[in-house]
Amino acid sequence: MTSPARPDALSRRRFLGGAALAGAGLAGAGTARAEAGKPDPLITEVQDWNRYLGEGVDKRPYGMPSRFERHVIRRDVPWLTASPESSVSFTPLHELDGIITPSGLCFSRHHGGIAEIDPASHRLMIHGLVEKPLVFTMEDIRRMPRQNRIHFLECAANSGMEWRGAQLNGCQFTHGMVHNVMYTGVPLKLLLAEAGLKPQAKWLMLEGADASGMNRSLPLDKALDDVLIAFAMNGEALRPDQGYPLRAVIPGWEGNLWVKWLRRIEVGDMPWQAREETSKYTDLLADGRSRRFTFVMDAKSVVTNPSPQAPLRHKGRNVLTGLAWSGRGAIKRVDVTLDGGRNWQHARIDGPALDKSLTRFYVDFDWAGQDLLIQSRAIDSTGYLQPTKDELRKIRGTNSIYHNNGIQTWHVKANGETENVEIG
């Protein structure tokens, strides 16, 4: 830079950082294409970070992302709920890649705010139709055989605001009630075996320790299959907003069942018809009747880039990317169209395509500046093909709130701006 050595390199960097962020909205910002023939000062001049010392290893005992990434955050939609303590925030899918969601960006949904619990004060009780009711401490649970598994957690209401038509402009808002992390925990079947199930046992009730006392009924078959009681995500303890110190992991099933701050499991012979499986998480259909216990999240996908919050900025070479997932198994194939469904191509799946996990896909393409109508459709290992929104509405109407896995359309305009639209 032209100015001589400044002792206050830090504040200078802050200034530059702010400027860079402000310029992020300009098309072409950050490209190296400056005026033809004119040398790039970022190359010809020695930069601050190339001259002055950076922070020492002792400055960031728990590291955070670069401040140039500070726009990459969860966001909420204030008009959606009456109170932020019973509400939801959204994962910034358009800023992420790969399949693992950083813990601090995982969307969160609470019904009574975030319970802050000292693990030493946490207890898990199992009682009801068992041979011996038990109480476990976190220390007890950490002494049991563990498993590690990567699964998506999707809120049953993800995309729920879109049943009546295109409403929110950004995949963070239309599809961001989903995250995917590696959980470490103890199979629920081991805990149940410790207590010993009685022959009449058919259902479990999971309950949280938070101020909503969140409770859901879970069929025993699922509990004995692949449910984990997890204490870690992405290699470290659960985050408080994800249920620290203990939560249920119910692979492939709607997020509401993944009870956080899990403190009690009651074993019974019928479901409890809790508020969260009667008033909520039941799906009202057009005939006035409602489906209940719609546990599984069906195959779904979304293109995360380009999308309304991530417009196209360059003509020529571009990368289209997105996520696909299914609660019924693994993703086998993803197709993408750029012309509103007239023609489709197979997307390239990269990285692991695990069972009940987010799966990353790409289409590398050239853009000449024409309008695009982009869609993706997923096919899972059971042969389920992601339906269009109209196909779903034909069966369910528009008032079922939950389980909207219809195909999403993005309209990319000539200037690269991208909008959430519906097409016919």
Add this chain to the structure above:
Amino acid sequence: MSRSASPLLLAGFAAAAVLAAAPLIAQTKAAAPAKSAQAHPPAKAATGAPAPAAKLGLGREALPEEIQAWAISVRPDGKGLPPGKGTVRQGDEIFQAQCASCHGEFGQGNGRWPVLAGGQGSLRSDRPEKTIGSFWSDLSTVFDYVRRAMPFGNARSLSPDEIYAVTAYLLYLNDIVKDEDFELSDKNFTSVKLPNAAAFYDDDRETTEKAFWGREPCMSDCKQQVTITGRAAVLDVTPDAKTAPKVD
């Protein structure tokens, strides 16, 4: 934002803090009937899981007092109900003091707070109003939910008698009982049925949406013409970066 001002708001979240409406199904037939209820679950764990041969010997027996302190769930058949009673009149008084500031004197809901009464006959309409009276299936859910989660911000503070009384008042607000002297108790609780009880059925997607499986989708020249029929920008209800939380 008022309900009328946000036409497309997600009803599921709208009622976030409360009692709204839902099912009854008196003896509900389990949704996904667990077929293998076994006295001893298989010791062999899932794929890749450790398979201990015997019990681990971890945890300790729960004492009756501990179970009683935490076991607050109530089922449709009345299992879990504590002894107690309360009248509509008593419930009215408690409701006005503890609940009306959010839910309105008559359960009509203030602002964005959930509506608890009314909406009967609206479930097939364009804008259904899902309340205890119009939508919920079981009275047990009212008791269970009020006991565990209400009042919002001061949960677990009502006594069993107070919860019986508030539940009775909610029945009255929904025209399910007409007499202000009606007394609800653990004795007569299961005799009360909610109007929408029969309107719920277990997940049937694998049957009614069977057509979504096994389709080989069209890959080229799939349609002639494509028209944009709806745009999110027209509504303009997406929060922008300026309103997002500050992070530093």
